[in-house]
Amino acid sequence: MNARLLPVAAAAPGLAVLALTLNAFVWGVSWWPLRFLQAQGLHPLWATALVYALAVMVIGARWPQAFGQVWRAPVLWVLVLAAGSTNAAFNWAVSIGDVVRVVLLFYLMPLWTVLLARLLLKERLNRWAALRILLALAGAAIVLKPPDAGWPWPSGLADFLGIAGGFFFALNNVMLRREAHRPQEARALAMFLGGVLVAGLLAAVLSAAGAVPLPPAPRTAWVMVALALTGGFLIANLALQYGATRLRANVTAVVMLTEVVFAAASAVWLGNEVVTPHMLLGGALIVAAALLSALEPPHPR
Template sequence: MAERVGPWPALALVFNAFVWGLSWWPFRELQSQGLHPLWSTALIYLVSLACLLAVRPGAVRGWWQSPWLWLLAAAAGMTNVGFNWAVTIGDVVRVVLLFYLMPAWSVLLAWLLLDEKPHATALARVALALVGVAIVLDGGAMGWPWPQGLADWLALAGGFSFALTNALLRKLQATPPESRVLAMFGGGAALAGTVATWGLAQGTIPGLPALQASWLGVGLALSAAFLVGNLALQYGAARLAAHTTALVMLSEVVFASLSSVALGAAELSPRVLAGGALIVAAAAWSAWPEPRVATSGRTMET
């Protein structure tokens, strides 16, 4: 008889989706107080990294077990740089929808990294997602649909990096979990800090503002939310099927859309709604269980 897991794993995943779906607001609040989202991301993951090493100091020993951990760190870092920066400066709904092109990227990356050749259904999902993205990006009289600003490019890069992160997590299943988490937290802190430092040298990113209790409190609260959300994700994803996890995590789109529209950070035009419906449908389709084919969902988030 199958073990009944109850509602808690699904509720844990919903909580994680809620954290990420509403994360745009504290990032914008921090930016309004002078803290650029790159610095915010670096500081948040430094706090998470310190917490991990305090609890699992042995995680460092597994760091050298696989060179793929370095690529995982870079992919996880770019995921956070892309998403966190994009939702701070762009239309939140548009950013989240472009980020969720991830299932299309996953098909290509699984082929390259995991030798999983795409079948007809997978290619159909990719086509559906690409049509949705073309509709979202269509600017009317602007010709070919194309990213229209930095936020669009960051969202697309973040979604690709998230798909790469998931593929690498599957490839590194034999690696100790604490080593994978260390790579992801370390990558989030290192890449965001590196890009922020480079931008500071180029004069495009402002420096760290003077320490203030207001932004420090928001930053620590966001760090705690991400840390608890990650633990909730690990709890839920370990107890539910991968396709169930992926379907539940689509609630992030709902949380981000409702909160951003309510607070004036996004606009739900008919074009965005139509394209978004196709993108979400492709993501939900990719999460649906298929015979003889193991499907992969959102296994970890930073």
């Protein structure tokens, strides 16, 4: 969800892996402060807009030239939309739904990446891509299948948001590859700015329609948590940049899958959620598709 901001330098691989694991941990447990903020009356959409607005101010203060770079590159607004939709959907989903289920559906992104890479990057479909699609679809069908009977279909808003979040994250990653020649700070600002604009606009529209409550008056409890969440996301961003610029892309992708573990463990421990056998099986297939995506050998476009 972030761009690389730090220069590449020699570093111990173990430290880079630790940095990526920290990033995965922050995102894996982010549902907990988001639910706290929701309990305080701050809807996840408003919370996302607020937290990312604070992050944009920090990034803008450090790289002020990034605003002009984004403004002069209309294609980066696709990245704004993709990153903003990812964060709005994911943060809303984990605040209202089963955390493990949402994270697994979010990690269907290898399926969307195959399709988007074919459409936007003109990458050819091969047997590896076909296998990833089959694994991801099989895992999704198992996760979504009702316990009694019926078709495997999203059963509520959280399911749809989790799937949408994964799709837009795949679009985010494909656009980062397509626009890799753009300044790094511009890509980073575009993604954080997306969290402000997409979540903020959606929150404003839904609040005007009476579907989402307006933000409550500032109170010490939720303001401090919002500030802490902002700091956590910024630290996670820096950790991602540190690790991702020092490790191969496939290693980064594999390490980032630990987010599923952190999300599941924290949901069981803090949220009293139950991981069922069918969810474990479906999750294993989805994670296998993601691993296959990370370990796939390079092939010509």
